[in-house]
Amino acid sequence: MKKVGVAILGLGVVGGGTYKILTEHREFYRKTQDVDIVVESVLELNRERALSLGVPEEKIASNIAEVVCNPDVNIVVEVIGGVGVAREFVLSALNAGKTVVTSNKELVCKFSHELERAAKRQNAGLYFEASCVGGVPIIRTLLDGLQANHITSMMGIINGTTNYILTKMSEEGTSYEDALKQAQALGYAEANPTADVEGFDAAYKLSILSSLAFHTKVPFAKIYREGISSVTQEDIAFGKELGYVLKLLAIGKQTEHGIEVRVHPTYVKKEHPLASVNDSFNAVYLTGDAVEDVMLFGRGAGALPTGSAIVSDIIYAATHSENRYSTFKNNATAEKDVKFVNDFKSAYYLRLTVADKAGMLSKISAIFGRHNISIVEMIQKAAIQDGKVPLILITHVTKELAIRNAVEKINALEGVASVDTVLRVVS
Amino acid sequence: MKKVGVAILGLGVVGGGTYKILTEHREFYRKTQDVDIVVESVLELNRERALSLGVPEEKIASNIAEVVCNPDVNIVVEVIGGVGVAREFVLSALNAGKTVVTSNKELVCKFSHELERAAKRQNAGLYFEASCVGGVPIIRTLLDGLQANHITSMMGIINGTTNYILTKMSEEGTSYEDALKQAQALGYAEANPTADVEGFDAAYKLSILSSLAFHTKVPFAKIYREGISSVTQEDIAFGKELGYVLKLLAIGKQTEHGIEVRVHPTYVKKEHPLASVNDSFNAVYLTGDAVEDVMLFGRGAGALPTGSAIVSDIIYAATHSENRYSTFKNNATAEKDVKFVNDFKSAYYLRLTVADKAGMLSKISAIFGRHNISIVEMIQKAAIQDGKVPLILITHVTKELAIRNAVEKINALEGVASVDTVLRVVS
Numbered sequence: 001m002k003k004v005g006v007a008i009l010g011l012g013v014v015g016g017g018t019y020k021i022l023t024e025h026r027e028f029y030r031k032t033q034d035v036d037i038v039v040e041s042v043l044e045l046n047r048e049r050a051l052s053l054g055v056p057e058e059k060i061a062s063n064i065a066e067v068v069c070n071p072d073v074n075i076v077v078e079v080i081g082g083v084g085v086a087r088e089f090v091l092s093a094l095n096a097g098k099t100v101v102t103s104n105k106e107l108v109c110k111f112s113h114e115l116e117r118a119a120k121r122q123n124a125g126l127y128f129e130a131s132c133v134g135g136v137p138i139i140r141t142l143l144d145g146l147q148a149n150h151i152t153s154m155m156g157i158i159n160g161t162t163n164y165i166l167t168k169m170s171e172e173g174t175s176y177e178d179a180l181k182q183a184q185a186l187g188y189a190e191a192n193p194t195a196d197v198e199g200f201d202a203a204y205k206l207s208i209l210s211s212l213a214f215h216t217k218v219p220f221a222k223i224y225r226e227g228i229s230s231v232t233q234e235d236i237a238f239g240k241e242l243g244y245v246l247k248l249l250a251i252g253k254q255t256e257h258g259i260e261v262r263v264h265p266t267y268v269k270k271e272h273p274l275a276s277v278n279d280s281f282n283a284v285y286l287t288g289d290a291v292e293d294v295m296l297f298g299r300g301a302g303a304l305p306t307g308s309a310i311v312s313d314i315i316y317a318a319t320h321s322e323n324r325y326s327t328f329k330n331n332a333t334a335e336k337d338v339k340f341v342n343d344f345k346s347a348y349y350l351r352l353t354v355a356d357k358a359g360m361l362s363k364i365s366a367i368f369g370r371h372n373i374s375i376v377e378m379i380q381k382a383a384i385q386d387g388k389v390p391l392i393l394i395t396h397v398t399k400e401l402a403i404r405n406a407v408e409k410i411n412a413l414e415g416v417a418s419v420d421t422v423l424r425v426v427s
Numbered sequence: 428m429k430k431v432g433v434a435i436l437g438l439g440v441v442g443g444g445t446y447k448i449l450t451e452h453r454e455f456y457r458k459t460q461d462v463d464i465v466v467e468s469v470l471e472l473n474r475e476r477a478l479s480l481g482v483p484e485e486k487i488a489s490n491i492a493e494v495v496c497n498p499d500v501n502i503v504v505e506v507i508g509g510v511g512v513a514r515e516f517v518l519s520a521l522n523a524g525k526t527v528v529t530s531n532k533e534l535v536c537k538f539s540h541e542l543e544r545a546a547k548r549q550n551a552g553l554y555f556e557a558s559c560v561g562g563v564p565i566i567r568t569l570l571d572g573l574q575a576n577h578i579t580s581m582m583g584i585i586n587g588t589t590n591y592i593l594t595k596m597s598e599e600g601t602s603y604e605d606a607l608k609q610a611q612a613l614g615y616a617e618a619n620p621t622a623d624v625e626g627f628d629a630a631y632k633l634s635i636l637s638s639l640a641f642h643t644k645v646p647f648a649k650i651y652r653e654g655i656s657s658v659t660q661e662d663i664a665f666g667k668e669l670g671y672v673l674k675l676l677a678i679g680k681q682t683e684h685g686i687e688v689r690v691h692p693t694y695v696k697k698e699h700p701l702a703s704v705n706d707s708f709n710a711v712y713l714t715g716d717a718v719e720d721v722m723l724f725g726r727g728a729g730a731l732p733t734g735s736a737i738v739s740d741i742i743y744a745a746t747h748s749e750n751r752y753s754t755f756k757n758n759a760t761a762e763k764d765v766k767f768v769n770d771f772k773s774a775y776y777l778r779l780t781v782a783d784k785a786g787m788l789s790k791i792s793a794i795f796g797r798h799n800i801s802i803v804e805m806i807q808k809a810a811i812q813d814g815k816v817p818l819i820l821i822t823h824v825t826k827e828l829a830i831r832n833a834v835e836k837i838n839a840l841e842g843v844a845s846v847d848t849v850l851r852v853v854s
Contacts, residue, residue, distance in 0.1 A: 021575060021717050032642045033574060129572075135718035137572025144571060145556075145564025147460060148448060148738035215459045273724060276703060290448050290735035291562035291725065297700060298721035308717035311575035321748060 001030060004318040005040035005072040007061070007098075009089055010080040011050050014103055014130070015042075017303030018077060018310045019053055025311070035318045040072045043089075064089050068096040075125075075314055078102040087111055094118035094126070099323070101313040103130035103306055109204040109220050112211070113332045116325055125323040127313035132205040133158050133282045135305030136298040137312065142212040143324065149288025151213040154252040155426065158205045160280035160300040161189045161196035162228050162248040166265075167278045169236050170245060176231055188280055188301075198227035199263040202250045209284070210252035210261050212326055216334045218252070218261055224342070226264035235351060235421050238392050239267050242377060244349075244425065245275040251426075258339030267349055267425040347376070348395045348403050351421040352410065356387045360416055364391075367413075371406040373398045391417075394425060428457065431745040432467035432499040434488070434525075436516055437507040438477050441530055441557070442469075444730030445504060445737045446480055452738070462745045467499045470516075491516050495523040502552075502741055505529040510537055521545040521553070526750070528740040530557035530733055536631040536647050539638070540759045543752055552750040554740035559632040560585050560709045562732030563725035564739065569639040570751065576715025578640040581679040582853065585632045587707035587727040588616045588623035589655050589675040593692075594705045596663050597672060603658055615707055615728075625654035626690040629677045636711070637679035637688050639753055643761045645679070645688055651769070653691035662778060662848050665819050666694050669804060671776075671852065672702040678853075685766030694776055694852040770828045774803070777830075778848035779818045779837065787843055791818075794840075798833040800825045818844075821852060 008015050030036050043061045044050045050060050061067045076093035080086040093100050108128045119126040129139045157163050168179035183189035195201045203223045210218040228248050236246050244267035253260045268275045273295050277283040282300030287293050299305035354360050377394040407419045435442050457463050470488045471477040477487050488494045503520035507513040520527050535555045546553040556566045584590050595606035610616035622628045630650045637645040655675050663673050671694035680687045695702045700722050704710040709727030714720050726732035781787050804821040834846045
């Protein structure tokens with residue numbers, strides 16, 4: 001039976017989960033996978049933490065050199081996070097010929113070219129299933145399950161924190177601020193929630209997933225990003241009235257015009273399979289030219305779900321002799337002939353505050369008309385205050401720039417109307 | 428670049444789809460997978476059909492020997508179906524050392540031991556992603572994506588025909604007979620619909636999926652099977668009133684008592700992710716001890732979705748040098764120490780017709796009490812005819828045998844009540 005030695009860098013939530021899965025399932029993997037996986041080393045500055053998880057004292061390394069020079073270690077698991085020491089340690093491990101399994105989305109997003117080059121040079125493996133959508137095997141699916149397809153579209157709820165916040169706001173009428181506090185109390189959101197609520201985390205993952213789906217590096221900088229921190233209870237409620245649920249979607253499309261990638265709060269028709277993905281659950285909805293529609297749903301985070309992805313990568317690495325690399329060719333950027341689309345198309349939700357006087361609607365309509373924007377649905381509410389009424393519009397699919405220009409023109413109509421909210425809609 | 432020659436046995440719906448995908452994507456696979464896949468041979472008695480799909484005359488083989496003796500053929504795709512010539516041809520191909528990719532669930536369910544033995548002897552590959560749930564990469568997920576987990580439970584909507592029929596009955600109030608006719612008109616159901624509507628097709632797939640999930644052969648004969656042909660509009664409507672949707676579920680569980688496997692119409696709470704899997708869509712909802720809940724959703728059938736699974740298997744075989752076999756050890760039966768549970772536990776839906784006289788309910792309640800069955804919910808309708816009223820009950824989780832015994836006792840209470848429907852419920 002093949003024996004595989006593993007080192008774990010960082011025994012935080014995910015590292016601890018990984019250690020637990022590996023030690024408790026050792027006999028199970030011997031029986032079902034014909035491989036004996038042994039944790040040979042851990043690198044964790046907090047020795048108490050390591051000891052409390054049951055790590056034998058002699059397996060706690062003092063520095064990275066001890067890990068990468070250990071001949072019993074074949075696979076190094078990096079669950080430190082960030083692009084500081086994590087990057088340095090991963091490169092050390094790869095340069096020493098160790099296969100690396102990482103959950104680090106920021107590292108893979110920003111430095112995949114560097115890591116893959118190092119891995120190839122040493123014929124080491126590089127696996128990062130756990131970097132995207134927790135336990136859901138979305139990367140394996142893209143690499144080994146749907147590779148027969150041109151993937152044309154990908155829409156994902158790939159950040160658990162924001163999905164928890166939006167679910168609370170939608171189902172319980174909670175304000176953004178209170179929902180964020182609850183998420184922090186439950187450990188779903190960090191004290192500084194920026195990476196989650198402003199869409200950075202989702203954008204790192206979208207960069208990785210769309211690079212794999214579209215077979216070219218999609219750099220982080222190409223992703224249009226808008227978070228949820230300015231989402232209001234009011235807009236969630238109006239959306240509901242129109243049959244929509246608001247989700248932070250990561251969208252990737254490959255069309256004849258090029259690749260478009262964006263993360264923003266989006267209204268989804270309540271019948272769409274993504275609309276019922278709630279709380280901290282995640283899902284990715286893919287469309288391929290042969291397979292048509294496929295959705296993968298599951299836990300996007302957590303010690304054991306993310307540990308499941310890491311250990312599945314370890315087993316895959318241990319039971320396959322080739323190191324299959326990503327198909328995005330080691331580059332930091334896309335190839336020169338790849339185009340990115342900025343002026344993407346979408347339907348839109350607009351909330352305006354309009355002066356309650358005759359002729360206002362015709363002025364606004366005229367602006368939409370001049371920008372070739374047509375309206376599918378409209379709700380006008382009874383006057384609320386100061387002689388102004390809220391007006392909610394849903395547009396047909398139109399171009400982003402047309403909407404921006406029209407909004408600018410409407411806001412310039414002084415005393416007539418202001419556009420308070422612009423959100424995108426998928427049907 | 429590696430060149431791989433493919434032969435396709437049978438150019439029906441799926442074979443035609445596979446041919447189309449392979450020929451139209453050849454350049455795409457050269458570019459993204461670094462492999463040149465060429466259809467070298469097809470075996471199709473209807474030469475006109477083959478020619479109309481664009482197969483060059485010289486590539487149409489006259490018999491299986493021509494295919495398996497062709498040195499340019501590395502991978503043989505079997506999409507004939509059934510266990511007659513398909514079995515013979517697959518064995519010929521494996522014995523000639525060709526890797527086989529098949530969509531044939533009945534063949535894999537009944538003869539996996541024989542096929543795997545032949546494959547191993549010749550160091551040939553055996554792939555069958557397309558045998559279960561069309562384009563959804565559920566087999567790859569079990570083998571390479573969730574292998575870190577003890578899978579404890581699997582619930583699937585894995586037959587498109589019955590899901591189409593039940594969706595029509597539920598959403599449009601169609602009768603079973605009319606919904607079946609519509610499914611036949613659309614090509615979703617065969618002229619003889621038995622394999623689908625009586626749950627054979629789902630049971631073949633459940634045998635394959637649960638064997639992979641539970642790491643032991645789960646023979647077809649161990650699966651409790653009940654179809655949808657006696658499902659009534661009435662029960663669907665009553666279920667709806669109680670917040671349930673009726674689905675044909677394939678259920679596999681691995682508990683401390685053993686493995687339980689069953690296919691039967693089942694009420695699912697309308698909030699459950701499986702409840703909104705409609706029409707001919709399929710889904711599998713899995714629970715693993717590390718990953719928690721995961722669902723895969725997509726097209727369960729069709730030329731291109733199933734072709735996607737076949738071609739993904741071809742690419743996997745072409746780009747991985749090991750032939751990874753299933754983990755169920757070449758047996759026709761489970762290992763001796765594996766137990767199967769027949770007296771499984773479930774909640775139940777019962778529809779009774781009860782004489783509208785005093786004391787009836789207490790007689791029935793007494794029988795439930797004696798069998799340790801407790802009731803969660805009850806609807807009694809106004810009298811309809813002959814002084815009888817329908818009574819709908821949902822029980823707490825109880826044992827199958829307890830329900831069967833109680834039903835027998837109630838039916839024996841002459842003039843009091845009859846049990847018209849017994850269906851299982853998952854919450």
